[in-house]
Amino acid sequence: MPRHETLTPEQMTPEQRQVVDNVTAGPRGSATRGPFMAWLPSPKFADLAQALGAQTRFGSSLPAKHYEIAILMVAQQWRAQFEWYAHAQLARNAGISQGIIDAIHRGEKPKTMDAQEEAIWQFARELLQTQRVSEPTFARAKELFGQNGVVDLVGVMGYYGLVSMTLNVFQVPLPEGEKLPFKE
Numbered sequence: 001m002p003r004h005e006t007l008t009p010e011q012m013t014p015e016q017r018q019v020v021d022n023v024t025a026g027p028r029g030s031a032t033r034g035p036f037m038a039w040l041p042s043p044k045f046a047d048l049a050q051a052l053g054a055q056t057r058f059g060s061s062l063p064a065k066h067y068e069i070a071i072l073m074v075a076q077q078w079r080a081q082f083e084w085y086a087h088a089q090l091a092r093n094a095g096i097s098q099g100i101i102d103a104i105h106r107g108e109k110p111k112t113m114d115a116q117e118e119a120i121w122q123f124a125r126e127l128l129q130t131q132r133v134s135e136p137t138f139a140r141a142k143e144l145f146g147q148n149g150v151v152d153l154v155g156v157m158g159y160y161g162l163v164s165m166t167l168n169v170f171q172v173p174l175p176e177g178e179k180l181p182f183k184e
Contacts, residue, residue, distance in 0.1 A: 073124035078164035
């Protein structure tokens with residue numbers, strides 16, 4: 001059972017309705033899934049967070065194939081059920097192989113990756129496991145994605161860390177009938 005209320009438009013303050021309108025008008029198209037309803041009691045925070053999320057995902061210099069690997073790495077680290085559920089499908093749609101998705105789910109290094117996928121995976125693994133990135137890993141990411149790409153990679157990981165924490169704390173459920181990706 002979620003630890004947040006799902007408000008009807010009639011129950012929302014004007015500020016909360018504006019947040020929902022902003023999310024709905026943006027590239028996501030809906031504010032009813034994910035962290036948005038959990039954030040709504042703090043409308044200023046919710047609006048800033050949803051705008052950051054739109055930028056990290058839809059305004060990134062990284063292609064979807066790359067930022068989705070980073071998002072899956074974060075979801076696996078946090079064992080964020082809803083995040084994994086949503087982004088495993090988005091990763092497949094972005095062209096990430098099922099073998100890579102399955103290996104990340106198990107917390108293992110995928111056996112077959114191209115150079116860019118491997119650079120994203122290595123960067124994310126180091127950052128999540130050690131809270132640092134080694135000089136060789138940083139240099140490789142910068143070489144492949146540029147300084148802007150490295151900033152975007154850190155940004156997407158940070159944002160989805162926030163999302164994963166929100167989903168876990170507020171126990172945001174999967175859609176009816178969907179199986180939990182991680183054992184509780």
